Amino acid sequence: MSNENVHKKLNILADAAKYDVSCASSGSNRKNTSKGIGSGVACGICHSFTEDGRCVSLFKILMTNNCIYDCAYCVNRRSNDKPRATFTVKEIVDLTIGFYRRNYIEGLFLSSGVIKSPDFTMERMVLVAKKLRLEENYNGYIHLKAIPGASPQLVQEAGLWADRLSVNLEIPTNTNLKLLAPEKNHPEILSPMTQIRNGILANKEERKKFRRAPKFAPAGQSTQMIIGATPETDRQIILLSSGLYRTQNLKRVYFSGYLPVNQNDKRLPAITRPPLVRENRLYQSDWLMRFYKFKAEEILTEDQPFLDLEVDPKLGFALRNMDQFPVDINRADYEMILRIPGIGVQSAQKIIMARRHRKLNSMHLKKIGIVMKRAKYFITCNELPVSTTDWAPERLKRKIISESLTKNRKLLDTQLSLFNDFKPALPPLH
């Protein structure tokens, strides 16, 4: 396989695939029962990190960047004058196994431009997964993109070989999607999504009865949408994603800050930088819904269409609801402790366990790993002075913002980390 052709194709198709956000390899613990190669790890493993700070967990690649569609936001649309390439099924299989054996990757994430018809494309993608599983005896992670418009039989088969399936929602509302991608519409995207959801639910029931029934997409399904390309509000987006979690049982909804990849399209906003802070705030809201037991309606109330870019949504919630604070660390229930800014899921669990043994004071809290710089305004634990907990919301917001500015932090220019305790990048103070 060692020829320059593959190398060139890899470059073109990796370039074309990089705008796909999802790279999670979590949720599947497929065992290597066949004594072949590969296994799933439920928590997922990231094998590398590129200079933009995003992880490389899966070998994320397009099968082809030829496409019959002409979507305004997409780098691979047919009206773009770009070098095009197509991998053969065997090339993808060989590359995946070659990388996997060297522990470079956790699995394969295969997506594709649409050639000829959705069915034709989907069929070849399914073939890759099938070949990996049956011929290479491969038990690692496979994430397949379901192509809207492909026949239900193909989607069903894809689910049998893959760990995760995803269908991209592309744009949060149907009207705007039609504007930017005349050949696509939401109902057509939602129908495979619904099919996959039903498949997963039916498979769960089946596996209760027959333990050895083959798994159907054991790592669930996810979706992705572009934000900032169209004028939807944050509230619309959050309500939409919370609806998707509820009705479609999605594992993840990914947001991709709009990045101008095509020049001179009047339908799209003229911006030079992706809206990274907004994207980060949306992810933080997503985390609040999935791990912090917040409801979508609580994150943004009706009179607030957009998230505050200056402070993270959890701090924003606390500042709007000062009547619920201060919280007594030694008495409050878990849900309330989770809502205190500066306390994450792990610290909250530690607090709950530790306070059975003794009364906690601020020294304990600091050692456990709570960001006291933030949390001290929202908690009482016997010996914190009252003065720290009695503030006007707007003044407190300014104080917290100014305290978290350090001379080393450059303003608003980096993507924020999702996994650290919230540390917002902040605009300059006026």
Added chain:
Amino acid sequence: MIIYTYDGTFEGLLTSIFETYNRKNFPVDICSRQGEQKHLFAQKLDIHTNEIKAERVWKGIQNKLMGKNNQLLFYAFLSEEKGIEMKIYRFLRRLFSEHFNIETDFGDSDVLYLTQTSQKVKKEAMRMMQFVRFQHAKDGMYFCGIEPRYDVIPLVINHFKNRFADQKWLLYDLKRNYGILYENEKIEEVIISNKEFNTITGQVNENILQEGEEFYQKLWKSYFKHINIKERKNLKLQRLHMPRRFWKYLPEKQGIN
């Protein structure tokens, strides 16, 4: 004043703890034989590792700890931190004398320290799963030399054994100079005397690399370059998740830093 010394193994530490109870002579310090002597006038007692005694202490610990924490002390011990023995000892004194589960008492500095240290060790083990990069050698073996901060290679054997069940691989700890070889479904601990790899970066000498190896490394490097979105550059975040100390083992970072 008495100091117990042991051979530096976990079993040795457990044996020493057995002896402290057995002799009802509680020490001011427990340290490995190579460890320094802090107390000038203290009496020294050397403990010989005894597996039966160690097993008894281990069983006692298992009865007291919750299932998900049952490896807590072993992980913390692997950190090789200075003075970890006394922290484990004090933890066990409390554990054996109290009725409640003390492992969740994070207000106690010893408990918190041991929990956090074992977390660090587990994280380092995770880093092994992330950043190990095998090189395919001519004899068909997949080799990786790496230098974990803590002695975590034993913790990831199972992961690699399950994952690469059909290939021959060798995972070598460059700092502690031992490795784990997997061949024909068997695990073996090996020490290599005739090293055909760079003892700092773990790179195998070029003349014994398999033919396709260089090609795959080249492919991976350019894949890594092309999957990056330039407009979102954020080097700080990259370093946070992938610390610099691992870069020398990663093919994708060669020739870039």
